[in-house]
Amino acid sequence: MAGGEAAVAWILGALRRELGAANLGEEDLEIVVERDRVWGSLWTVTAQGRRFWFKRPHACLRREVQLRRVLSARAPGELLSTVAACAETGWQLTADQGPVLAQRAREDGPSHYVELARSLARVQKSLTAADVAELRNIGLPVFETGDAVARLDEQLGWFSGLPAGHPAQCTVAERERAIEGMSVVVERWAVDARMLEGVVPELSVDHNDLHGGNAFVTAEGVRLSDWGDTVLAHPFASLRALLVPVRNVFETEAMEQIRGAYLAEWGLGEDVGDVLDLAMMLAVPQRLSCWSALADADAWAEYAEYIAPLWREIGTPVAEVEVP
Template sequence: MRSEISTTVDRGAFADAVTPWERESWRAAALDWVRGRLAEHGLRASGEPLVRLRPWSVLARVPVEGRAPVWFKANPRAGAFEGPLTAALARWVPGHVLEPLAVDAARAWSLLPDGGDLFRHVLAREAVEPAVWEDLLRQYAGVQRALTPRTAELERLGVPAARTLDLPEVFDRLLAANTALGPDARARLTAARPRIVDWCAELAAVGVEDTLDHADLHDGQLFRPEPGRFTFFDWGDAAVSHPFCSLRVTAERARERYGPQVLPRLRDAYLEPWTGTGRPAADLRRAASLAWRLSSLGRAASWGRMFPDPARPAPGAAQSAEWLLELLNEPPF
């Protein structure tokens, strides 16, 4: 693996994104690290990596002799917790997540195995019923419940804390820092703060404890290695927050495929693992509605986890502003 930029570099819709991949010294060090970590596992790269550059990550698919490829990922400093978190999840909820081949926490680098069929690819080639989405949401909720006793450990790993009762302060920080909001939008959000406080208090009163919120669990962030089993990955947007905030992104993707009538059944499937807590179903459904709205804060915060760009002091500000304004929209259930 040479240090030159691969002939295949995918920049998606972010042609002008600034990432460390542009620096030859960084590129050489990263590829040398990949080669060394592969050697520790008795493996050897067999060709040039295919590189995907985004403002929030550098991802490289590395072909390996005699087996499936591996994946190198570099996070920005604000997402440096992802590698240690992935390694910890492999110990705490094995079988539900990828087990990294190597993690360099100081440099925010990870080396990951191939996870099999991406769910997005399954959807492209097969007719998938909504029941499959219900199953993946049940499985993910089970992972969240298993992690509930580990919230303090998650925060020690550097996972951002956005606990339910602290979300008004998260809102304040995001609003103050955002450079893309116009005066009218800022005034509307400022006026909504008392309602945000009330929503957070009502959500916390339901009594479902904070745990790991993936915050971006869509069909491109999970594998389906075999029917009925899912592997969850890509934790760079995660936070310690109300678990029900995770429902929104998954449900929105399913709504795009099947229409809005699918939402109540997906919500109820996600809530099934939480019914054993003794809380009434009506309370859990109300909590899901509140968390749907408040999940906008987690999505807004994730757009602040970018590689620094000297030409743009606040990359992601426009997207973060859009998510803040989502707080003002009524949930779909």
């Protein structure tokens, strides 16, 4: 918990307000560092018999607080509520919600993921053009489908510059194959995506890390959390990070149920399934941006098994890829 004195003081102030306990002191808090990774720290804080979660993110993820303000205003029933949040530091404090959705789904079945997909679509549909403009202004990265080749090349530049032997190095040959493969996907998208015109916006929020560990099942329904990696992109791209882990646990049938529920929330059917697949293939640049934003070669080495396949599998249907 090195350097955490300011965070503890902030937590204490937030809990005094939340619990109505003006005399609450630091000695009344039980704080445990649950995870401390390059993208941030996660603590549990117990006070007066109640448990809370504190998130201290990497600097590149601080904009989540401002993003959540916009999303909560449009879709207040879909996001996990915060007890307190600080836009300057990105700190967030939330009340404990019990097991994450992934754990609940292992016990109850994949229906929770179906509701998660529907909830995501409702959030994405709720945003106006003015909201998207505001999110641009707060610094959300933009990944437009027509720019996918250029954005991919930009992202691969981070990994091409790594020394030979680094497990996340992108070789010259790999970079060329990846660019060629993405060019083919973009060409297909330009034709096939016309059927979405007037129904699905080209830009909305792409959660960019939506999986069962970033959502909860509450008495009121599924609640989405952890929006730090969110970008502005085609909304369909969000399903990439969701469907691959589901496939690994529940296999293909569950994937199809989730896809169908998501599309139905948009008023669409499986006749646009191929377009959904293309959007998920186009998500590679923003998936890579989750890692490049950290600018940490040691972290890239540690997590290379989740990074390098992203460019090596470009053009592969999401139902067959190794990593989301």
